Amino acid sequence: MANMKRIAELAGVSLGTVSHVLNGTARVREPLRERVLNAVHETGYQPSQLARGLRRDKTNILAMIVPDILNPFFPGVVRGAEDVAFANGFRLVLCNTDNDHKKELVHLNALQTYLPSGLIVIPSDFSDLTAQAESYRKSGAAVVCVDRLPRNWAGDSVTSDNAVGAFNATSYLIDLGHRRLAVITGPLHLTNSQDRLKGFKRAVRQAGLEIAPAYAQEATFDRAGGYAKTKILLRLLPRPTAILACNDMIALGALMAVREEKLNCPDDISIIGFDGLDVTETTTPQLSSVYQSSYQLGAEAVQLALDRFADTSSPVRHIVLKTELKIRESVAPPPKLESANGTGSAKRLRLAAVRA
Amino acid sequence: MANMKRIAELAGVSLGTVSHVLNGTARVREPLRERVLNAVHETGYQPSQLARGLRRDKTNILAMIVPDILNPFFPGVVRGAEDVAFANGFRLVLCNTDNDHKKELVHLNALQTYLPSGLIVIPSDFSDLTAQAESYRKSGAAVVCVDRLPRNWAGDSVTSDNAVGAFNATSYLIDLGHRRLAVITGPLHLTNSQDRLKGFKRAVRQAGLEIAPAYAQEATFDRAGGYAKTKILLRLLPRPTAILACNDMIALGALMAVREEKLNCPDDISIIGFDGLDVTETTTPQLSSVYQSSYQLGAEAVQLALDRFADTSSPVRHIVLKTELKIRESVAPPPKLESANGTGSAKRLRLAAVRA
DNA sequence: TTGTAGGCGTTATCAG
DNA sequence: CTGATAACGCCTACAA
Numbered sequence: 001m002a003n004m005k006r007i008a009e010l011a012g013v014s015l016g017t018v019s020h021v022l023n024g025t026a027r028v029r030e031p032l033r034e035r036v037l038n039a040v041h042e043t044g045y046q047p048s049q050l051a052r053g054l055r056r057d058k059t060n061i062l063a064m065i066v067p068d069i070l071n072p073f074f075p076g077v078v079r080g081a082e083d084v085a086f087a088n089g090f091r092l093v094l095c096n097t098d099n100d101h102k103k104e105l106v107h108l109n110a111l112q113t114y115l116p117s118g119l120i121v122i123p124s125d126f127s128d129l130t131a132q133a134e135s136y137r138k139s140g141a142a143v144v145c146v147d148r149l150p151r152n153w154a155g156d157s158v159t160s161d162n163a164v165g166a167f168n169a170t171s172y173l174i175d176l177g178h179r180r181l182a183v184i185t186g187p188l189h190l191t192n193s194q195d196r197l198k199g200f201k202r203a204v205r206q207a208g209l210e211i212a213p214a215y216a217q218e219a220t221f222d223r224a225g226g227y228a229k230t231k232i233l234l235r236l237l238p239r240p241t242a243i244l245a246c247n248d249m250i251a252l253g254a255l256m257a258v259r260e261e262k263l264n265c266p267d268d269i270s271i272i273g274f275d276g277l278d279v280t281e282t283t284t285p286q287l288s289s290v291y292q293s294s295y296q297l298g299a300e301a302v303q304l305a306l307d308r309f310a311d312t313s314s315p316v317r318h319i320v321l322k323t324e325l326k327i328r329e330s331v332a333p334p335p336k337l338e339s340a341n342g343t344g345s346a347k348r349l350r351l352a353a354v355r356a
Numbered sequence: 357m358a359n360m361k362r363i364a365e366l367a368g369v370s371l372g373t374v375s376h377v378l379n380g381t382a383r384v385r386e387p388l389r390e391r392v393l394n395a396v397h398e399t400g401y402q403p404s405q406l407a408r409g410l411r412r413d414k415t416n417i418l419a420m421i422v423p424d425i426l427n428p429f430f431p432g433v434v435r436g437a438e439d440v441a442f443a444n445g446f447r448l449v450l451c452n453t454d455n456d457h458k459k460e461l462v463h464l465n466a467l468q469t470y471l472p473s474g475l476i477v478i479p480s481d482f483s484d485l486t487a488q489a490e491s492y493r494k495s496g497a498a499v500v501c502v503d504r505l506p507r508n509w510a511g512d513s514v515t516s517d518n519a520v521g522a523f524n525a526t527s528y529l530i531d532l533g534h535r536r537l538a539v540i541t542g543p544l545h546l547t548n549s550q551d552r553l554k555g556f557k558r559a560v561r562q563a564g565l566e567i568a569p570a571y572a573q574e575a576t577f578d579r580a581g582g583y584a585k586t587k588i589l590l591r592l593l594p595r596p597t598a599i600l601a602c603n604d605m606i607a608l609g610a611l612m613a614v615r616e617e618k619l620n621c622p623d624d625i626s627i628i629g630f631d632g633l634d635v636t637e638t639t640t641p642q643l644s645s646v647y648q649s650s651y652q653l654g655a656e657a658v659q660l661a662l663d664r665f666a667d668t669s670s671p672v673r674h675i676v677l678k679t680e681l682k683i684r685e686s687v688a689p690p691p692k693l694e695s696a697n698g699t700g701s702a703k704r705l706r707l708a709a710v711r712a
Numbered sequence: 713t714t715g716t717a718g719g720c721g722t723t724a725t726c727a728g
Numbered sequence: 729c730t731g732a733t734a735a736c737g738c739c740t741a742c743a744a
Binding site: 001044046047048049050051053054059061064068069070072074075076078079082083086091092093094095096109110111112113114115139252255256278279282283284 | 357400402403404405406407409410415417420424425426428430431432434435438439442447448449450451452465466467468469470471495608611612634635638639640
């Protein structure tokens with residue numbers, strides 16, 4: 001690969017002049033300028049990002065840390081981030097933490113040696129990246145947290161409005177006539193889980209309802225978690241008539257459990273998920289869900305990092321994205337016959353299936 | 357951040373000695389060695405990957421290029437790649453091409469300036485990266501193609517055994533008694549699409565069956581493609597009794613179309629997808645699919661790159677991974693009443709629904 | 713076994 | 729406006 005020296009030779013100018021032409025760091029007379037550009041064009045020369053980074057103490061790399069790209073919510077974030085990064089000449093180094101803050105720390109330390117311009121991170125469980133973030137900032141890199149925040153996070157962030165999303169979904173169920181509402185939250189040490197639970201509770205309170213503690217279950221953010229907790233919920237007397245699942249994976253597990261118990265969704269029990277993943281459109285019944293744009297989350301995060309990079313002294317920003325309640329087939333008014341033993345619902349199951 | 361010079365001062369040795377200790381490039385007497393290690397430990401020093409890369413003409417970066425991380429098949433590949441990379445001290449720079457070989461080229465050129473040790477690429481449509489690959493190899497980077505291959509690809513590769521996977525699925529349908537088989541392929545300029553079609557045709561031929569051209573439809577690898585082509589297939593007389601969908605997205609679209617036409621899967625028509633995505637477990641009926649391990653694809657690709665990196669002269673390797681036919685609820689023997697007008701199937705639809 | 717010094721490809725400073 | 733030249737942090741002959 002050609003280097004600047006070679007370009008300088010070809011153009012018959014000095015190395016410094018080439019640099020000036022390439023970076024617009026000084027006005028260069030047209031004939032020289034043209035000769036340099038020609039040489040660049042002919043050789044297909046591209047400056048070494050390594051050397052440039054070394055010299056400028058900063059690369060056009062963005063470190064992107066996510067729990068697990070296999071979790072169907074995260075690819076959207078990554079894609080949104082990559083698009084904005086690419087549009088601005090930046091590249092993403094992608095790392096998975098498996099929600100392990102130990103592994104997160106390893107990545108954080110290692111990535112800093114590339115002198116990235118920014119760090120976009122979806123914090124792992126129990127992450128406390130205050131110290132690391134400080135270190136990154138000191139080296140001139142912008143740090144943005146996405147989707148969930150570490151305890152006492154004081155830096156820039158982009159999240160969805162989880163509380164309002166959950167509030168709207170819950171209110172919708174209440175308006176349909178549901179009174180025995182259950183919620184399956186994600187791990188409650190995560191801020192997004194906490195906020196969704198808060199939204200749920202606020203809607204319940206506002207409607208003057210009481211929710212017994214057993215109706216609020218904490219689960220892992222996956223199908224297995226949703227399945228297990230739904231099994232528990234379905235055995236409660238009286239049985240809840242609606243479940244707010246705090247993400248779509250949990251909702252899928254819930255649907256599975258409902259089906260296994262020979263109950264029908266939505267006739268016996270309504271389910272609303274959270275995230276609005278594509279998979280909610282392919283289940284039977286199609287899952288209602290609080291949609292949030294993972295793509296937008298990532299895109300805004302990188303934009304925020306670039307802004308911060310340009311102006312390091314402006315006040316910290318917390319961008320909060322709107323959610324959208326997508327009602328599909330998994331919600332209905334509560335069953336009329338309120339016998340909690342499930343006898344009545346067997347019949348409704350049959351009717352519902354025929355109707356489908 | 358500390359640098360080697362600082363470590364040298366702290367340890368009271370020369371810069372070169374520090375380097376020797378860190379890289380094991382020369383035997384250093386224990387007391388000195390220990391002093392260096394202590395200084396490293398105390399300062400939390402980590403060598404600059406930029407400087408190291410510049411000096412050694414190679415970084416521990418791997419360039420990973422995929423069509424679109426939003427396509428649910430690709431996160432697995434990326435994750436498999438990242439895990440093996442991480443285990444060996446490498447990092448992944450992730451780029452999306454949107455299947456645009458123009459964009460692919462931009463990435464290819466840009467990434468080379470980071471002096472990556474390897475390039476793992478799922479080629480875009482009409483990609484011809486022979487020239488770029490040569491350039492990468494010349495600079496000492498290993499190049500591995502994954503999932504699909506550019507025309508006349510002569511380098512290392514990792515793919516699934518698409519032909520055998522499709523053959524097995526088709527044979528399974530034939531063994532169930534199906535005679536009017538249809539196939540919806542992906543874009544036929546992709547080698548994986550071609551291979552799956554070949555497998556389908558071989559199974560058909562081997563069973564002594566004839567397939568009218570209209571029974572083989574080419575679609576885009578997404579739900580919309582599967583939906584549109586299935587609509588066409590369902591209007592054919594006689595109607596096919598089974599569809600091999602060449603990926604799961606197509607299968608999802610097919611399922612949607614079948615449902616919309618008031619037909620029942622599997623009683624009226626069987627469907628088998630390809631890839632074995634998680635989503636196949638959450639549809640009704642659950643989709644049968646030819647499972648391939650996207651994770652393994654990525655993991656093997658990086659391992660192959662590392663091997664190649666260690667031994668640049670060994671013969672080219674084409675790793676081909678086994679697939680596994682996962683039969684779930686979407687397949688059944690063909691309907692007994694072979695009236696093609698669909699009158700008979702309305703009744704079966706009702707029965708099937710009740711049964712469900 | 714340890715230290716010294718040149719150079720990887722850039723950028724940036726400073727004379728001319 | 730242009731051209732030398734000194735870093736950036738590290739590796740690696742080569743010298744001591």
